[in-house]
Amino acid sequence: MERKPLIVTGVAVAAVAVGGGALTYAMSGTESTTGLDKFTTVTVDGHKALSGTIVAGRTSSKYSPLPWIGGDTSVMTCPDLKAVAGAKVTCTAKDGDGKDLSIPVTVLKADATSVTWAFERV
Numbered sequence: 001m002e003r004k005p006l007i008v009t010g011v012a013v014a015a016v017a018v019g020g021g022a023l024t025y026a027m028s029g030t031e032s033t034t035g036l037d038k039f040t041t042v043t044v045d046g047h048k049a050l051s052g053t054i055v056a057g058r059t060s061s062k063y064s065p066l067p068w069i070g071g072d073t074s075v076m077t078c079p080d081l082k083a084v085a086g087a088k089v090t091c092t093a094k095d096g097d098g099k100d101l102s103i104p105v106t107v108l109k110a111d112a113t114s115v116t117w118a119f120e121r122v
Helices: 004-027 052-063
Strands: 031-035 041-044 047-050 073-077 088-095 100-110 114-119
Touching (some): 047 052, 052 088, 052 100, 052 114
Antiparallel strands (some): 073 088, 088 100, 100 114
């Protein structure tokens, strides 16, 4: 019995597993850094804020990028997100079965030109 085909097969399976794991890790992130410019910025209570449409679009695209990372969502809406560390909002959406979802979003850090924020996958 020749071992070379078994070794090659084992290496190929391992490479696919590692590649799939790396892809899943890269795609499953819930953190985003978004620039604050004239296209993304609004004002909330006198503070710069990230437009809710930007937050909703990014959250929706990252919520379920691969079938095994999260369920489908539709009709996601988010309030404007103050560019202040610790600020929180809750986005709403429907899952694939039509059930309501509440998705918490928190600002991790912010400065005059960008805001880093993350959502929780529920």
